[in-house]
Amino acid sequence: MSDTSGAPTRKLAIEVRDLHKSFGDQHALRGVDLVVPEGTTCVLMGISGSGKSVLMKHIMGLLRPDRGMVLVEGQEVAKMDEATLDQMRRKQGILFQANALFDSLNVFDNVAFPLRERTRMSEEEIRRTVNETLAKVGLSHAAQRFPGELSGGMQKRVGFARATILRPKILLYDDPTAGLDPLTTAAVNEIIVTGKQQLGATSLVITPDVASAFGMADSLAIMHEGLIVAAGPPDLVRESQHPAVKAFLRNWLARRSKNRTPQG
Numbered sequence: 001m002s003d004t005s006g007a008p009t010r011k012l013a014i015e016v017r018d019l020h021k022s023f024g025d026q027h028a029l030r031g032v033d034l035v036v037p038e039g040t041t042c043v044l045m046g047i048s049g050s051g052k053s054v055l056m057k058h059i060m061g062l063l064r065p066d067r068g069m070v071l072v073e074g075q076e077v078a079k080m081d082e083a084t085l086d087q088m089r090r091k092q093g094i095l096f097q098a099n100a101l102f103d104s105l106n107v108f109d110n111v112a113f114p115l116r117e118r119t120r121m122s123e124e125e126i127r128r129t130v131n132e133t134l135a136k137v138g139l140s141h142a143a144q145r146f147p148g149e150l151s152g153g154m155q156k157r158v159g160f161a162r163a164t165i166l167r168p169k170i171l172l173y174d175d176p177t178a179g180l181d182p183l184t185t186a187a188v189n190e191i192i193v194t195g196k197q198q199l200g201a202t203s204l205v206i207t208p209d210v211a212s213a214f215g216m217a218d219s220l221a222i223m224h225e226g227l228i229v230a231a232g233p234p235d236l237v238r239e240s241q242h243p244a245v246k247a248f249l250r251n252w253l254a255r256r257s258k259n260r261t262p263q264g
């Protein structure tokens, strides 16, 4: 079987076949095909409204396809009963734009939350696991602080620690660097790469940041009007002659050079 990373022998963590989804007369997905081999990072890009979030919501089992199918670790999501869906979601670490941290809980308790909710670990084991995880994301010193007292980048790292504490096999990121400054963006990108290295997880990342995408992706998929119009290793996608891909990359280059032009 072929895939977008050029790794034909790996098992597929995510497989999307001919996926269609409409909302009224809005045809959001028009036959999406995508495969993400285990342990690889796939970055989804495309202009606003092209269908990236709708695709990801199918992978999370939050939306049901009108046609086609989504398989996660070989199992068809739409055919899962509630218990199996719940099990699948436990294997997914999800990091969205908003960190969704609990403001009334300190960093330690935020990160401990999934362990208390989903495992039977003793408080002693929880303490050890949370402390190890906080050390990995460089936040040991902030364990007793509250989300409101942290910078945006630190909040992201807490979100990442919480999303990964159950050691998910699949990490889903929807625009994790939205609104962050370049330094913090670099730190979050680093976290994503670390997630792959430390957890061996499969990652699917939606980001508008083309530079970040090229830095972290094993494969890129560009969406346009509900279809994936180019997919594969970054160097291959960069050379795509599809008009929408060329326009997308040209637009990014133009914005980048504008941002770099010295002012005054």
Ligand SMILES: Nc1ncnc2c1ncn2[C@@H]1O[C@H](COP(=O)(O)OP(=O)(O)OP(=O)(O)O)[C@@H](O)[C@H]1O
Residues within 6 Å of the ligand: 023, 026, 028, 046, 047, 048, 049, 050, 051, 052, 053, 054, 055
């Ligand atoms: N629940 C919904 N009801 C109606 N239309 C929806 C719904 N969710 C998404 N859509 C529509 O589906 C299309 C794809 O939306 P989607 O959120 O996937 O875009 P996107 O590529 O993630 O965009 P962005 O980069 O702006 O987040 C859009 O036209 C959107 O308006």
